[in-house]
Amino acid sequence: MDRLKVVIAGAGGRMGQANLRAVAAAPQLQLVGALDRPGASVGRDAGTLAGLEPLGVTVTSDLQQALDGADAIIDFTAPAASVELAAAAGSRKLVHIIGTTGFSDADEAAIAAAAVAGARIVKSGNFSPGMVALTALVEKAAAALSDYDVEILEMHHNQKVDAPSGTALMLGEAAARGRHVSLKDKWVKVRDGHTGPREAGTIGFATLRGGNVIGDHMVILAGPSERIELNHRAQDRTIYANGAIRALLWAAGQPAGLYSMADVLGLN
Ligand SMILES: NC(=O)C1=CN([C@@H]2O[C@H](COP(=O)(O)OP(=O)(O)OC[C@H]3O[C@@H](n4cnc5c(N)ncnc54)[C@H](OP(=O)(O)O)[C@@H]3O)[C@@H](O)[C@H]2O)C=CC1
Numbered sequence: 232m233d234r235l236k237v238v239i240a241g242a243g244g245r246m247g248q249a250n251l252r253a254v255a256a257a258p259q260l261q262l263v264g265a266l267d268r269p270g271a272s273v274g275r276d277a278g279t280l281a282g283l284e285p286l287g288v289t290v291t292s293d294l295q296q297a298l299d300g301a302d303a304i305i306d307f308t309a310p311a312a313s314v315e316l317a318a319a320a321g322s323r324k325l326v327h328i329i330g331t332t333g334f335s336d337a338d339e340a341a342i343a344a345a346a347v348a349g350a351r352i353v354k355s356g357n358f359s360p361g362m363v364a365l366t367a368l369v370e371k372a373a374a375a376l377s378d379y380d381v382e383i384l385e386m387h388h389n390q391k392v393d394a395p396s397g398t399a400l401m402l403g404e405a406a407a408r409g410r411h412v413s414l415k416d417k418w419v420k421v422r423d424g425h426t427g428p429r430e431a432g433t434i435g436f437a438t439l440r441g442g443n444v445i446g447d448h449m450v451i452l453a454g455p456s457e458r459i460e461l462n463h464r465a466q467d468r469t470i471y472a473n474g475a476i477r478a479l480l481w482a483a484g485q486p487a488g489l490y491s492m493a494d495v496l497g498l499n
């Protein structure tokens with residue numbers, strides 16, 4: 232079988248380099264392009280950039296050049312870049328794996344439109360299989376303990392630019408689903424000053440940033456005389472990169488559409 236031809240966007244980034252290593256190690260995939268913003272990584276060989284032997288693919292900032300002949304894009308970049316890549320994936324009928332977080336409602340609508348136009352998109356705030364399982368547990372726990380206070384705590388490295396994390400929002404969505412409410416009606420993203428007592432039924436978020444923490448998330452369900460804490464700690468970015476490849480291989484066999492990791496793992 233022909234190998235799927237893959238482009239890595241944001242090649243010089245933390246996830247871009249992890250994705251390059253994961254694609255290089257996957258026998259079903261062939262790296263054909265590496266894309267980044269003009270800067271230090273452009274012009275370098277993608278393999279050496281990721282700490283591997285040269286792969287014969289030079290990092291470029293030219294989108295059309297990078298996508299030439301590609302079947303799929305793995306994209307962990309920034310919202311503006313992902314929206315542009317989704318449009319290109321729609322017109323070229325590509326698989327587009329989106330790990331980027333921090334989208335606005337308008338960005339989300341543009342990505343949904345790209346799927347209607349023909350892209351096979353898998354988008355998730357977290358590509359680790361453990362997080363998909365945790366999300367399902369949170370939905371069940373929030374439904375079963377419907378009067379308990381839900382608080383979501385996350386900690387990431389000091390270079391992360393969006394808050395709350397995409398994963399924290401996914402966990403919040405799961406709790407809201409379990410209670411048949413809309414997260415946007417219930418979320419409390421910031422507390423400061425004289426806030427008054429906690430409003431029943433709200434879903435609270437707390438954000439920590441520091442050091443090189445890869446990604447820690449805790450969902451707390453606090454009741455009158457007990458507290459349940461559901462924890463996830465990522466120990467290596469490989470877990471996300473391997474999840475992205477699993478999603479890519481799955482999406483290659485699907486019709487155009489916008490999918491989640493729960494779809495990939497057969498949980499929907
Ligand atoms: N879903 C998941 O499982 C995971 C998601 N993430 C998300 O992935 C994203 C990237 O994370 P991380 O790798 O740590 O970030 P980095 O900043 O290390 O990497 C992002 C890369 O994308 C590039 N980039 C930014 N804007 C553009 C643009 N407009 N066009 C082209 N390239 C661009 C950056 O270039 P430059 O350096 O010039 O800014 C950089 O090379 C974040 O949104 C993060 O939250 C991260 C881990 C797991």
Ligand SMILES: O=C(O)C1=N[C@H](C(=O)O)C[C@H](O)C1
Pocket residue numbers: 332356357387391395396397398399445446447
């Ligand atoms: O920026 C990161 O690093 C991460 N971002 C994702 C998020 O926003 O949840 C996933 C993971 O937690 C790492």
